[in-house]
Structure formats: structure tokens, C-alpha cells
Amino acid sequence: TALKAGNLDQLGSDVTLPRYNRDDVSVGILHFGVGGFHRAHQAMYLDALMNEGRAMDSGICGVGVMPGDRRMQEVLKAQDGLYTLVQKHSDGRWEARVIGSIVDYLYAPDDPETVIERLVAETTRIVSLTVTEGGYNFHHVTGEFNVDNPEVRHDLDADATPKTFFGLIVEALARRRAKGMAPFTIMSCDNIQANGDVAKASFVAFARRRDPELGDWIANEVHFPNSMVDRITPVTTDEDREQIRTRFGIEDGWPVVCEPFTQWVLEDHFNQGRPAYEAVGVQVVDDVMPYELMKLRLLNASHQALTYFGYLDGYRYAHEVCQDELYADFLLNYMVEEGTPTLAPVPGVDLDDYRRTLIERFANPEIRDTLARLCAESSDRIPKWLLPVIREQLERDGEIKRSAAVVASWARYAEGVDEQNEPIEIVDRMRDELHEIARHNRDNPLAFIENREVFGDLIDNERFVEAYTQALSRLHQQGARATVESVR
Ligand code: NAD
Structure with missing residues (x-):
């Protein structure tokens, strides 16, 4: 069975399905870097909350900025944002669950203005990131924000159409500030020590280069909670796709496989509220x-x-x-x-x-x-x-x-x-x-x-x-x- 909203009732009873009506989910989180890990981790926690009828205003709109993300857009579009998450147990058992918390996806190079508008929308309270360690753009040797990166350099021109997540997010923050709106929280979920502090340093460095006052505003007003994330999520292979077809009868263009264990320890620093992550096993703490x-x-x-x-x-x-x-x-x-x-x-x-x-x-x-x-x-x-x-x-x-x-x-x-x-x-x-x-x-x-x-x-x-x-x-x-x- 091809995975899509209209086909869910044809899937076997060994597959766990979203228990909520996805039409009732509205976007509250924009996520940059929808890869394997985000789909095994934050999107799974939100799906669990939605299964309890909570966080229905915290649906995810994925955003891709890299050329490789076009395929993610195509797959998610064909599948109404649905995908299969398979937990591989050590006794050989595979446990499949269809995740429904990603309700929209934008491929930024096609239409950066729409991405910026979504970021500016009052309903967007959290912008989250899994953009890899290198994405924060610090120079390997000097440790400074790398302004020689050609795309970053391009985006530093306030009149340019942004290409990077820095350019898109900072442009949106500039517009929110100009309108007197509160900023959203920027939540890094990358595997970096003090990921929130690192994200803050890179956004502030970028914004200060563009406009020192805007940089200061971001430094003072935007919250960047630190988090510790843990769940082994290997790259999906063709063999995985094939196994998911034979074991569960699901045709999924881009399923995710992971270990059963999962952990998320998150600092409670949000200025516009957050989903009740602690209700589904996230450890919400003062200091990670x-x-x-x-x-x-x-x-x-x-x-x-x-x-x-x-x-x-x-x-x-x-x-x-x-x-x-x-x-x-x-x-x-x-x-x-x-x-x-x-x-x-x-x-x-x-x-x-x-x-x-x-x-x-x-x-x-x-x-x-x-x-x-x-x-x-x-x-x-x-x-x-x-x-x-x-x-x-x-x-x-x-x-x-x-x-x-x-x-x-x-x-x-x-x-x-x-x-x-x-x-x-x-x-x-x-x-x-x-x-x-x-x-x-x-x-x-x-x-x-x-x-x-x-x-x-x-x-x-x-x-x-x-x-x-x-x-x-x-x-x-x-x-x-x-x-x-x-x-x-
Ligand atoms: P992935 O390759 O499946 O996805 C990475 C995503 O990040 C893609 O959408 C890619 O386009 C995007 N991306 C990469 N560089 C970018 C940039 N400069 N700007 C914007 N987007 C960019 O990888 P993954 O397994 O999802 O891992 C992503 C990150 O998650 C890791 O780098 C790590 O920090 C964290 N993480 C992964 C695991 C794991 O086991 N895979 C576990 C814990 C944490």
C-alpha cells in the first residue's frame, strides 16, 4: 500500500497509526533540516503528544534549503507528510509506526518569500534545527563565524534573497522586530555540546554583520534553549525500504529506521510557550x-x-x-x-x-x-x-x-x-x-x-x-x- 492519508485504513494492525485527526493540526513549529534524526526524534515526540490530543497547535512545517532536500519535499508531498518510523529491536523485531506531526513542507529555493512569511506568522512560536554540526558555520581553526562562506556572504546583504537558514530566519526576525512582534524561540537539536549557546553565537554573529542593532536585539530577546539529544538513527537504506514493504506492506519513499532508545533533555527557556514535551518522556530541566x-x-x-x-x-x-x-x-x-x-x-x-x-x-x-x-x-x-x-x-x-x-x-x-x-x-x-x-x-x-x-x-x-x-x-x-x- 502506498503511504498516504487516504490509505491509512488499508494498513495492517501491526502498524501503529496517528490517533488524531490531522486536519485539526495547525503549524506552530518550523523545522530546518528534516532528515532521519528529526523524524525519529522531535517529530515522534510531537506525534505522541498529538495521540493524547495535545500540542495540536504545534504541527511541524519542514523547511529544506539544501539541494538534497528537494527529494524530501517530493516524498512528503506524495505521502501527505506521513512516513514510517521503524524501531529495530535487538531480538530482530521491527516495530512500525506512522508519524503524522509533519503537516507541511517548504523547499526554500523554490519560494523563499513564503518561508519568510511563515516564520513571521504570529502562530510560529518555535523554529527548530537539525542542520548538522557544520551548519553552524564556525571556522574549524579560528573558531570564528565563517563569513567567507560564499552563501553566508551572499545572505549578509539585506537586499539579497536569502539562501541559507541564517538569511531566512534573520530576515524574518528583522520583520517581526519592525512590526513590534515578539521573536520565536530558536531550538537547536543538533549533537553539539551547548547547542543552544552555539546557535546563539552563530545567529548573533550573522545578524550583527547585517545590522548591529538587529544583532543586539536577537542577543537580548531571542531564547536559544540548550538540549541533549540521543537516538541512533542510521541512514535509510534500500534494504530497509524493501523490508518495510515485505514486513508491513507499506510502500514508503523515505522511511526512517532507529534504535528503540530515545532521550531528549531540554532546557526550559522558551519565550512563547512550548508543547508539554515532558508528558511524553522529555526531561525538561534548568541546565543540561x-x-x-x-x-x-x-x-x-x-x-x-x-x-x-x-x-x-x-x-x-x-x-x-x-x-x-x-x-x-x-x-x-x-x-x-x-x-x-x-x-x-x-x-x-x-x-x-x-x-x-x-x-x-x-x-x-x-x-x-x-x-x-x-x-x-x-x-x-x-x-x-x-x-x-x-x-x-x-x-x-x-x-x-x-x-x-x-x-x-x-x-x-x-x-x-x-x-x-x-x-x-x-x-x-x-x-x-x-x-x-x-x-x-x-x-x-x-x-x-x-x-x-x-x-x-x-x-x-x-x-x-x-x-x-x-x-x-x-x-x-x-x-x-x-x-x-x-x-x-
Ligand atoms: P540527515 O543527513 O538525514 O539530515 C540532515 C538534514 O540537515 C538534511 O535535511 C540536510 O539538508 C540538512 N542540512 C545539512 N547541512 C545544512 C545546512 N548547512 N543548512 C541547512 N540544512 C542543512 O542527517 P540526520 O541523521 O538527520 O542528522 C542530522 C543531525 O542530527 C546530526 O548532524 C546531528 O547533529 C543530529 N543527531 C543525529 C543523530 C543520528 O543518529 N543520526 C543522533 C543525534 C543527533
């Missing part, structure tokens, strides 16, 4: 920082802890590593003994449960997360996710043997061959430099951590150096399993 630390130092750091060891040992998928008791044990102990002591109190979270659930999530074979993905960009990730744990643990005289071993596993991985003597394709912006250094690991065991650009002054700490060199030496002599065994 403790939750972000929890995610970085348990989830993200654990990914690092499993990936290099696992890869060297011959595994290629995260679930394979986590189904191996040795590694699962090692991860849990890393989290309990090293990651957790460095966390601030996390209100409303049972950390025992969080840690156990993490390992179950990683072990889900349906998700097929590759170690190659987790091993990428280590020189960005290890310093953000793992080194702060080591530093804090050293300060408080806590355990570091597992974290130090993880650093050693990265150093060994950077040598570029695994334990089966297969070459490793390293993906890292510092690849050449790291590979060159790691070549010396055997004749100078300190070579890798002498790199102060990455490790700062850790090399001066005896306890760290000893734990690291022991692990590296064991990796060279006995391999990954024996090394993990010795520190687990």
Missing part, C-alpha cells in the same frame, strides 16, 4: 550540562573504549564487540570506576540503569554501527571525550588504568595495521602526522603521547605515563584481548 557530561563520558567515551581494541582484535561492528563478554565487562568497569566519578549529579537519571542500557544499545545487532565510523576523527574525539576523564581522575587519585589503555589502543591503531596484519584505513584530519608519530611507538613508547597538541601536559604525569606504556607494551607483545584482560 550534567546530562551532556554523562553522555560524553559514558556513551561517547565508551565508544572509543570499544572501537580500537575491537578493531585490532578483528571485529568490524560495534555489536560484535559488545556481545563479547570480555569487552562488555571492560566497558562497564570503565564507566563505573573511571567515567562516573567525574560526573556532576544527574537529576532524574538512574546511572546504573543508564550504563546497563548503553551496553545493550551498543550490542543491538540490528543497528549495524561500524567500528570504522567510531574510529574516525579520533584526534577530535579522544581529547573531548576521554582525556577530561583521565585528568579529573588523576586529580582525585582515582583509577585510570582502563582509560590509559584506551589511549594506548588508539596509538596502536594509528600504526595502521591490525593484528591480522591487514592495513587500516585511518580517517582523521591529523592522519599523516599521527601515523608518522605512531611508527615510532615501538622504539619510543612515549612518542604518541609526547604530542602536546593533543595530550597537553599529560606526558608529565608519571601515573598516566606508566599505565599507558604498560598497556602499549602489552598490546605490542600480546595483543588487544590480553591487554583488555589485564586491565578489565
